Amino acid sequence: MDHTRAALSFPSRPSAAIKIVAPTTKSFSPTPSENGSASTSKSSPKKDFAQRQCRNVLIHGSCKLEGKGCVYYHPPREKTPQPPSFDSNSQTSPQLSVHVNAPVFVPKGSTFIDRGSPPKLSLNGGNTATPLQRPGSTASAATLVHNSEYDPYDPYDHSDAPVMPPQLMEGLHISQADFNSYAAPQGADYNGISAMDSYYSPHKTNFIRQPLNYHLYSNPIPPNPQASTARFFVSDSTREELQKRSETVYASVSLGTGVPEDVAGYHSLSPLEPTGGERRKSFGNWHSTVYRAIKATDGITYALRRVESFRLVQEAAFKSIDAWTRIRHPNIVAIREAFTTRSFNDSSLVVVYDFHPNASTLFDTHIRPKPLTYMNGRIQPQNAPIPERVIWTYLIQLANAIKTVHDAGLAIRTIDATKVLLTGKNRIRISSCGVWDVLSFEPRRDLHLLQLQQEDLLMFGRLMLSLCCQNLAAYNNFHKSMETMQRSYSSDLNNVILFLVSPGPPKEIGNLFNMIGSRLLTEMDSMQYRGDVLENELMAELENGRLVRLLCKFGFINERPEFDHEPRWSETGDRYIIRLFRDYVFHQVDENGNPVVNLSHVLTCLNKLDVGSDERIMLVSRDEQSCLVVSYKEIKSCISTAFSDLTRGSTRP
Numbered sequence: 001m002d003h004t005r006a007a008l009s010f011p012s013r014p015s016a017a018i019k020i021v022a023p024t025t026k027s028f029s030p031t032p033s034e035n036g037s038a039s040t041s042k043s044s045p046k047k048d049f050a051q052r053q054c055r056n057v058l059i060h061g062s063c064k065l066e067g068k069g070c071v072y073y074h075p076p077r078e079k080t081p082q083p084p085s086f087d088s089n090s091q092t093s094p095q096l097s098v099h100v101n102a103p104v105f106v107p108k109g110s111t112f113i114d115r116g117s118p119p120k121l122s123l124n125g126g127n128t129a130t131p132l133q134r135p136g137s138t139a140s141a142a143t144l145v146h147n148s149e150y151d152p153y154d155p156y157d158h159s160d161a162p163v164m165p166p167q168l169m170e171g172l173h174i175s176q177a178d179f180n181s182y183a184a185p186q187g188a189d190y191n192g193i194s195a196m197d198s199y200y201s202p203h204k205t206n207f208i209r210q211p212l213n214y215h216l217y218s219n220p221i222p223p224n225p226q227a228s229t230a231r232f233f234v235s236d237s238t239r240e241e242l243q244k245r246s247e248t249v250y251a252s253v254s255l256g257t258g259v260p261e262d263v264a265g266y267h268s269l270s271p272l273e274p275t276g277g278e279r280r281k282s283f284g285n286w287h288s289t290v291y292r293a294i295k296a297t298d299g300i301t302y303a304l305r306r307v308e309s310f311r312l313v314q315e316a317a318f319k320s321i322d323a324w325t326r327i328r329h330p331n332i333v334a335i336r337e338a339f340t341t342r343s344f345n346d347s348s349l350v351v352v353y354d355f356h357p358n359a360s361t362l363f364d365t366h367i368r369p370k371p372l373t374y375m376n377g378r379i380q381p382q383n384a385p386i387p388e389r390v391i392w393t394y395l396i397q398l399a400n401a402i403k404t405v406h407d408a409g410l411a412i413r414t415i416d417a418t419k420v421l422l423t424g425k426n427r428i429r430i431s432s433c434g435v436w437d438v439l440s441f442e443p444r445r446d447l448h449l450l451q452l453q454q455e456d457l458l459m460f461g462r463l464m465l466s467l468c469c470q471n472l473a474a475y476n477n478f479h480k481s482m483e484t485m486q487r488s489y490s491s492d493l494n495n496v497i498l499f500l501v502s503p504g505p506p507k508e509i510g511n512l513f514n515m516i517g518s519r520l521l522t523e524m525d526s527m528q529y530r531g532d533v534l535e536n537e538l539m540a541e542l543e544n545g546r547l548v549r550l551l552c553k554f555g556f557i558n559e560r561p562e563f564d565h566e567p568r569w570s571e572t573g574d575r576y577i578i579r580l581f582r583d584y585v586f587h588q589v590d591e592n593g594n595p596v597v598n599l600s601h602v603l604t605c606l607n608k609l610d611v612g613s614d615e616r617i618m619l620v621s622r623d624e625q626s627c628l629v630v631s632y633k634e635i636k637s638c639i640s641t642a643f644s645d646l647t648r649g650s651t652r653p
């Protein structure tokens with residue numbers, strides 16, 4: 001038989017685990033409903049129906065036609081199931097491997113361990129306790145019977161969470177709102193515990209597990225299984241950008257830069273700008289340098305702005321830093337703390353900010369002359385003019401930040417193209433806030449607050465003019481700059497800049513918003529659109545965490561070294577199907593015997609497995625002596641059973 005072709009086929013014929021070729025020694029049970037009786041059922045298919053368990057009970061947990069004409073055997077429901085025997089030699093628990101008629105193998109030490117009572121529900125405050133049941137469970141309904149006795153906890157598979165039937169919910173007086181996945185209880189996830197908690201504490205059973213809402217999961221079956229895998233991952237451009245940021249955060253420290261090893265609990269300092277040569281004094285008489293550094297206590301990367309040779313005269317100068325640390329705004333680089341230090345062999349002021357990897361200043365991005373480029377037979381302009389749309393975006397973001405600062409009774413005091421950072425697509429943040437408040441501390445600053453805020457507005461207008469003219473000194477040649485502005489930009493923009501830079505009675509930043517009215521709506525639209533784009537990208541990654549959990553289960557189950565000499569572990573029962581499925585997913589070969597490395601196929605199979613699709617596939621053994629037709633639902637059940645066998649073994653005290 002052509003292994004590849006057989007394995008790749010997706011038969012539509014409805015059947016449960018159908019054996020196509022029976023191996024001589026390890027025969028498979030044709031259907032789950034015929035567990036434990038495969039050989040006999042084959043030879044006498046019309047055997048006494050009353051002796052055969054009803055398939056509906058096995059698959060659905062109950063039979064609607066019980067007592068209404070169904071001729072098959074229905075086990076009594078009220079009967080309390082006995083704890084199963086886990087003796088590997090025992091033949092008394094055939095339900096463990098319903099798919100394959102083979103002796104049951106369970107890992108050593110997996111004897112039943114009572115980990116406390118399984119979760120019970122009290123109905124109407126009465127004493128009746130009913131174990132939760134999962135409707136529509138997979139072929140191993142018998143396994144479910146077992147599992148209702150065991151701890152049903154599976155740290156990996158949330159999908160095994162028991163689902164409460166509506167009538168039970170009624171009895172419990174639990175409103176649907178309690179099951180609303182969107183309304184998670186505060187400080188907890190849907191289980192009331194974090195996912196990691198459940199991983200590390202498999203004994204936690206004293207909570208009621210909530211049903212997983214499958215409607216939250218995207219369609220696992222792409223229209224074309226061979227389609228591009230792009231829909232499962234964030235876009236290349238986003239991934240590349242985030243990857244670069246991550247590389248910057250974790251980049252190794254350049255040696256020999258003469259920076260101290262530790263500055264007040266910050267280590268791995270690395271300058272973000274040249275520290276030698278000719279340098280501009282950005283704060284009056286002071287030189288400043290920005291370093292990337294890691295804080296020892298939390299391991300997070302921060303930006304440290306060091307102002308060299310600063311001598312603190314009054315401790316009170318740090319008071320304004322407290323006010324700044326309280327300001328959190330999307331267009332302001334957040335301040336964490338400030339201190340003075342002698343670690344740099346001088347007396348330096350250090351202000352600690354959030355670090356925004358790969359941020360560049362507006363000056364570097366738009367104004368600094370770029371080297372000439374020669375393209376399409378022409379010399380290209382050094383800096384492309386900034387589109388008006390982008391100028392409005394910058395203007396609104398800055399105005400918003402300034403308003404927040406002014407409303408907090410502070411002034412920014414450095415609004416300059418070298419102190420505004422571009423941290424994402426058209427996303428800007430004002431850096432260096434608070435530095436001037438310490439450097440030029442005045443005990444009665446409030447007396448000058450209005451004046452400082454007016455200066456903020458003037459600096460804001462000058463910055464916008466510089467950006468429109470792409471010249472830092474544009475304000476110095478105001479008339480010429482305004483002419484340039486009028487040629488390239490709308491009168492609305494001209495008016496706003498004129499409002500900001502013209503002298504006159506005191507202005508308020510709030511007045512500006514009256515002038516820009518509808519532009520705000522356009523900006524809001526863009527922000528929301530951007531949010532949608534990012535959310536969509538996140539959606540693409542959503543399922544991947546679940547797939548990793550599935551792969552971890554495969555890793556745990558397959559090729560266990562301690563069962564190397566125990567062929568029944570991988571050659572029988574559920575594990576055999578899992579092994580064949582693993583081969584089907586990962587180890588296919590083409591007609592020339594070359595490995596088929598098709599990520600789409602892997603993702604499609606795993607997603608179908610994850611949701612327990614009814615679709616059937618044909619699994620072929622490596623020796624091509626046997627093949628099975630099973631549904632993903634059944635394979636999922638096998639994995640679930642094999643994994644819970646393992647967890648029971650590993651949790652032995």
Ligand SMILES: Nc1ncnc2c1ncn2[C@@H]1O[C@H](COP(=O)(O)OP(=O)(O)OP(=O)(O)O)[C@@H](O)[C@H]1O
Pocket residue numbers: 272273280281282288289290303333353354355356357358359360361363418419421431
């Ligand atoms: N919070 C921050 N996160 C990430 N990078 C930052 C941060 N603050 C500043 N930087 C980066 O540090 C570098 C130096 O910043 P700085 O504000 O000193 O700009 P500059 O252009 O060197 O100005 P000046 O000439 O006034 O020193 C810039 O490349 C800037 O992108």
